[in-house]
Amino acid sequence: MLRAAVICVVLAAAAPADAADCPGNPDAIGTSRTITVDPAEHARVGSFQYPETVPLADKEVVLTFDDAPRPVYTEKVLDILAANCVKATYFLIGSHAKEFPKVVQRIQAEGHTIGTHSQTHPLTFDRMGADRLQKEVEGGIAAVATALGDETQLAPFFRIPGLLRSDAVDAYLQSVGLMVWSTDVMAQDWKRRINEAGIIRRALDRLAAKGNRGILLLHDIHPKTAAALPILLAELKTRGYRIVHVVPATPEQPATPTEPQEWVYRAPEKQPLPVLLMTDVAQLDKNLAEQRQMSGIDFCGEKISARSRRLFVDHKRPAWHRRHHAAKATPMRREAAVTTMRTD
Numbered sequence: 001m002l003r004a005a006v007i008c009v010v011l012a013a014a015a016p017a018d019a020a021d022c023p024g025n026p027d028a029i030g031t032s033r034t035i036t037v038d039p040a041e042h043a044r045v046g047s048f049q050y051p052e053t054v055p056l057a058d059k060e061v062v063l064t065f066d067d068a069p070r071p072v073y074t075e076k077v078l079d080i081l082a083a084n085c086v087k088a089t090y091f092l093i094g095s096h097a098k099e100f101p102k103v104v105q106r107i108q109a110e111g112h113t114i115g116t117h118s119q120t121h122p123l124t125f126d127r128m129g130a131d132r133l134q135k136e137v138e139g140g141i142a143a144v145a146t147a148l149g150d151e152t153q154l155a156p157f158f159r160i161p162g163l164l165r166s167d168a169v170d171a172y173l174q175s176v177g178l179m180v181w182s183t184d185v186m187a188q189d190w191k192r193r194i195n196e197a198g199i200i201r202r203a204l205d206r207l208a209a210k211g212n213r214g215i216l217l218l219h220d221i222h223p224k225t226a227a228a229l230p231i232l233l234a235e236l237k238t239r240g241y242r243i244v245h246v247v248p249a250t251p252e253q254p255a256t257p258t259e260p261q262e263w264v265y266r267a268p269e270k271q272p273l274p275v276l277l278m279t280d281v282a283q284l285d286k287n288l289a290e291q292r293q294m295s296g297i298d299f300c301g302e303k304i305s306a307r308s309r310r311l312f313v314d315h316k317r318p319a320w321h322r323r324h325h326a327a328k329a330t331p332m333r334r335e336a337a338v339t340t341m342r343t344d
């Protein structure tokens, strides 16, 4: 408990650093630059669903994490980002923020951008009524703002749960000044049968397919995402990628000057060949073993309820679903899965 508390304090005090200056980690990818964006000028980003995306140069990536904070991996991912001097954008769930306010404060103290992702993460945004929509959006913002204790630290960025957009939802979010964040690339780290190497490969392949740039959507609440992240960051650096941090414009910090066409997503003319991972399987196994040891540890000084432990072990899946898939699952050795990952 004490060790975790010390990590919380030390990391909360850490100052931002760029790629050339990441104390104690010369191999860190770092954060190469910060872009300031104005939701009033660009209301929706992410080429997965919209014509525009964040105006990135070649080999630039924006890391985004959804669904935090949950025990224990939100903190593990924060440790990894701090060790690599990487700044990301978080889309927090209000009910989770209410349960773990200290972790929300840690995300803010370490310089990440904090947007919201609804109050309870219902997967019905595309068909819910106006009253429920307003309640989910405003409730999530209020809960995260309460956890932060300072509403001005909250970015007017919103990611729709399940990316289940509709014209009505988009119009409402724009009317209340929120910038909707879809994504350019998903690594599908929420899927049960995708392992760490699969997450890394999907992220790299799909960034390449998007023209070597884009917003990457991950979920920091999953152990395999935390296990994959150090290697993903290393692979990105090896391939010459740079991490870009996105923050909202304020009266004191106006939007970064850009041309309108820089925001328009254009698919590359040629689809690149799939990338080959340089991933060290032994390192992946070591990362995963470390993740699995982290059960029931102190969560930034906050007590973890039995309910939260259950959610952390098997996020949002009912018992019948687990039994069903346990009965159907074919045993597969991790080594075999990694070896054959090029062909799945």
Ligand SMILES: [Zn+2]
Residues within 6 Å of the ligand: 066, 067, 117, 121, 161, 162
């Ligand atoms: Zn989500």
